[in-house]
Amino acid sequence: xxxxxxxxxxxxxxxxxxxxxxxxxxxxxxxxxxxxxxxxxxxxxxxxxxxxxxxxxxxxxxxxxxxxxxxxxxxxxxxxxxxxxxxxxxxxxxxxxxxxxxxxxxxxxxxxxxxxxxxxxxxxxxxxxxxxxxxxxxxxxxxxxxxxxxxxxxxxxxxxxxxxxxxxxxxxxxxxxxxxxxxxxxxxxxxxxxxxxxxxxxxxxxxxxxxxxxxxxxxxxxxxxxxxxxxxxxxxxxxxxxxxxxxxxxxxxxxxxxxxxxxxxxxxxxxxxxxxxxxxxxxxxxxxxxxxxxxxxxxxxxxxxx
Amino acid sequence: xxxxxxxxxxxxxxxxxxxxxxxxxxxxxxxxxxxxxxxxxxxxxxxxxxxxxxxxxxxxxxxxxxxxxxxxxxxxxxxxxxxxxxxxxxxxxxxxxxxxxxxxxxxxxxxxxxxxxxxxxxxxxxxxxxxxxxxxxxxxxxxxxxxxxxxxxxxxxxxxxxxxxxxxxxxxxxxxxxxxxxxxxxxxxxxxxxxxxxxxxxxxxxxxxxxxxxxxxxxxxxxxxxxxxxxxxxxxxxxxxxxxxxxxxxxxxxxxxxxxxxxxxxxxxxxxxxxxxxxxxxxxxxxxxxxxxxxxxxxxxxxxxxxxxxxxxxxxxxxxxxxxxxxxxxxxxxxxxxxxxxxxxxxxxxxxxxxxxxxxxxxxxxxxxxxxxxxxxxxxxxxxxxxxxxxxxxxxx
Numbered sequence: 001x002x003x004x005x006x007x008x009x010x011x012x013x014x015x016x017x018x019x020x021x022x023x024x025x026x027x028x029x030x031x032x033x034x035x036x037x038x039x040x041x042x043x044x045x046x047x048x049x050x051x052x053x054x055x056x057x058x059x060x061x062x063x064x065x066x067x068x069x070x071x072x073x074x075x076x077x078x079x080x081x082x083x084x085x086x087x088x089x090x091x092x093x094x095x096x097x098x099x100x101x102x103x104x105x106x107x108x109x110x111x112x113x114x115x116x117x118x119x120x121x122x123x124x125x126x127x128x129x130x131x132x133x134x135x136x137x138x139x140x141x142x143x144x145x146x147x148x149x150x151x152x153x154x155x156x157x158x159x160x161x162x163x164x165x166x167x168x169x170x171x172x173x174x175x176x177x178x179x180x181x182x183x184x185x186x187x188x189x190x191x192x193x194x195x196x197x198x199x200x201x202x203x204x205x206x207x208x209x210x211x212x213x214x215x216x217x218x219x220x221x222x223x224x225x226x227x228x229x230x231x232x233x234x235x236x237x238x239x240x241x242x243x244x245x246x247x248x249x250x251x252x253x254x255x256x257x258x259x260x261x262x263x264x265x266x267x268x269x270x271x272x273x274x275x276x277x278x279x280x281x282x283x284x285x286x287x288x289x290x291x292x293x294x295x296x297x298x299x300x301x302x303x304x305x306x
Numbered sequence: 307x308x309x310x311x312x313x314x315x316x317x318x319x320x321x322x323x324x325x326x327x328x329x330x331x332x333x334x335x336x337x338x339x340x341x342x343x344x345x346x347x348x349x350x351x352x353x354x355x356x357x358x359x360x361x362x363x364x365x366x367x368x369x370x371x372x373x374x375x376x377x378x379x380x381x382x383x384x385x386x387x388x389x390x391x392x393x394x395x396x397x398x399x400x401x402x403x404x405x406x407x408x409x410x411x412x413x414x415x416x417x418x419x420x421x422x423x424x425x426x427x428x429x430x431x432x433x434x435x436x437x438x439x440x441x442x443x444x445x446x447x448x449x450x451x452x453x454x455x456x457x458x459x460x461x462x463x464x465x466x467x468x469x470x471x472x473x474x475x476x477x478x479x480x481x482x483x484x485x486x487x488x489x490x491x492x493x494x495x496x497x498x499x500x501x502x503x504x505x506x507x508x509x510x511x512x513x514x515x516x517x518x519x520x521x522x523x524x525x526x527x528x529x530x531x532x533x534x535x536x537x538x539x540x541x542x543x544x545x546x547x548x549x550x551x552x553x554x555x556x557x558x559x560x561x562x563x564x565x566x567x568x569x570x571x572x573x574x575x576x577x578x579x580x581x582x583x584x585x586x587x588x589x590x591x592x593x594x595x596x597x598x599x600x601x602x603x604x605x606x607x608x609x610x611x612x613x614x615x616x617x618x619x620x621x622x623x624x625x626x627x628x629x630x631x632x633x634x635x636x637x638x639x640x641x642x643x644x645x646x647x648x649x650x651x652x653x654x655x656x657x658x659x660x661x662x663x664x665x666x667x668x669x670x671x672x673x674x675x676x677x678x679x680x681x682x683x684x685x686x687x688x689x690x691x692x693x694x695x696x697x698x699x700x701x702x703x
Contacts, residue, residue, distance in 0.1 A: 002508075002509060002510070003365075003366055003508070003509055003510025004510070006365065006366075006480065006509060006510040006511070007313075007314050007315055007365050007366070007510055009401075010315045010317055010365050010400055010401050010480060011315035013400040013401060014400065015319065015398040015399065015400050016398065016399060016400060017319075017396045017397060017398035017399075018385075018388055018391050018392065018396065018397050018398075019391065019392060019395065019396040019397075020391055020392060020393055020394065040428075040429075040431075042428050042433060042434055043425070043428035043429045046424060046425045046428045047425065050414055050417060050421065050425055053416075053417065053421070054414055054416040054417055057416040057417070057457070124408070124412045124413075125412040125429060126389075127384075127389060127408060128389065128405060128407060128408050128412050129389075129405070129412060129426075129429045129430060130387050130388030130389050130403065130405075131429050131431075299391075300390060300391025300392075301328075301390070301391070303384060303389045303390050304327060304390060
């Protein structure tokens with residue numbers, strides 16, 4: 001390109017600017033950043049692929065290792081919790097039940113823990129390339145969803161093997177279930193990835209809290225067991241509400257309703273499950289905007305803190 | 307095309323921009339919580355890296371950013387590149403920016419060269435099709451051959467940097483930001499980079515260079531921004547800017563009286579300023595001196611180095627005049643060295659200059675490192691520092 005042509009092309013372009021807190025062209029920063037992320041969607045796709053590829057690049061079995069952890073967890077939980085401790089007695093097709101929950105929880109935990117470390121893991125790029133930094137936590141979200149897709153395939157195959165293929169309309173519960181986990185996970189990933197840059201302790205804290213959250217959602221036991229224990233207590237109904245309205249609980253319950261056919265007749269679910277999920281989704285959206293707002297406010301200082 | 311056309315559009319506008327850094331001495335949750343509030347203030351220190359910066363740059367300019375360490379050059383470059391956000395004011399640009407800073411920092415060691423090229427190009431705003439179209443140019447420039455499908459962790463550091471450089475430079479930037487990276491790679495690669503920069507200049511690309519090698523700035527830039535403690539103290543002519551920086555450095559040095567070398571210029575045999583010479587042409591080095599009356603006995607020495615710091619030659623008035631010390635009542639004098647037909651091979655050369663004292667013996671009253679530069683250019687492709695005239699005969703034994 002010769003200089004004349006370049007000058008003419010440049011003269012026709014608008015100025016893009018940055019000020020404290022983000023781009024100058026839009027008054028609503030969130031929308032500006034979202035369109036910027038959309039413009040960079042090819043880069044986002046490549047970042048997701050990079051993470052997936054790089055993770056097991058040097059191992060012989062490669063991607064199969066992603067499945068090793070949840071399948072081992074599944075085997076241990078079915079054996080120990082299901083049979084030794086007897087949880088399987090009241091939960092038919094316990095393996096399907098547990099695997100649905102583990103997959104859902106793994107999705108959440110991959111998004112949150114991957115997202116939390118994403119800016120630090122990409123320090124080299126953050127300090128060098130001026131792309132919307134949202135790409136990095138979003139790449140973790142994308143990678144986590146890919147893994148979840150693989151696990152869903154296995155779950156479906158397992159339901160076929162158990163002769164309990166989800167054939168009812170309840171399968172549609174999967175949509176709000178995945179949505180709520182993805183939404184809260186993404187909101188936390190954005191929020192925590194930004195804060196972690198300034199407070200490195202967060203990543204350790206997240207690991208601990210994720211462990212607690214796993215046991216606080218009905219992954220390995222059923223919701224009705226919790227209800228039965230809490231009901232006779234003082235303030236029991238309130239505790240049940242708190243337990244139930246945990247978005248992770250709601251997501252896990254919805255996914256169990258979708259994929260765990262054996263429980264369709266016997267299992268008890270909280271009342272107004274869809275309504276609860278609907279309200280949680282609205283709160284989740286607010287949380288997402290808040291997370292993004294925090295992210296936008298402090299992302300301008302990422303490069304100097306890394 | 308290197309001179310700025312008045313009708314060239316503006317590509318960069320920095321208005322009333324300031325940048326504050328907060329230095330924290332604690333970084334753990336415990337210290338933050340313990341030291342929350344008033345105590346916490348003690349653990350942070352604010353300072354303004356850049357203050358009230360106003361710069362307008364038009365398309366096609368080549369600009370040097372100079373200043374001493376910590377003056378805010380690299381921060382300014384990162385603000386221009388959109389990697390940092392300003393604390394006050396705004397930074398606006400148009401066109402595609404490519405930043406040659408921290409080369410290869412974005413490469414993932416476990417991915418192959420090819421995968422890294424596509425990822426980095428996408429992050430710099432190239433679509434997949436655009437990268438496809440340029441892939442050949444990138445590998446050719448990086449000179450990386452079949453290693454392109456090897457994981458980059460197995461690359462030599464040279465290959466790594468070359469590939470990173472090749473990607474950045476092949477993104478068809480409108481604005482190129484360069485931070486001290488022209489010092490990478492071997493001689494052949496450096497030459498290739500300088501050629502590429504010359505090509506960019508011809509194509510009207512705006513180039514902003516941060517460098518401590520003042521001669522390099524002088525050779526490439528027609529405008530210089532001098533930063534001092536976060537403020538732009540000079541914006542304009544390259545020579546004046548470099549002189550102003552020298553004055554700043556001298557003012558900061560423990561020996562402020564050392565300001566004797568005022569200007570160093572390279573001239574041709576007729577005494578006209580010249581930057582490029584044919585091999586065998588006379589070269590004149592003209593040194594303006596000041597405040598000489600204060601010195602008892604002195605002589606003036608020059609040394610000419612190539613781009614890698616190898617000494618090409620050196621001489622001094624002491625050697626030429628058979629051991630003469632000067633002592634004058636005049637403050638201002640001019641020393642002109644005539645180097646008759648130096649047998650230099652092609653390349654860029656840098657002139658260092660010193661005033662050396664009798665008392666204390668051999669102490670340098672003033673130094674001007676890389677005070678001027680010139681280039682020797684011919685159609686030959688020689689190796690080494692000196693140009694030779696050689697012939698070869700081949701016969702059967």
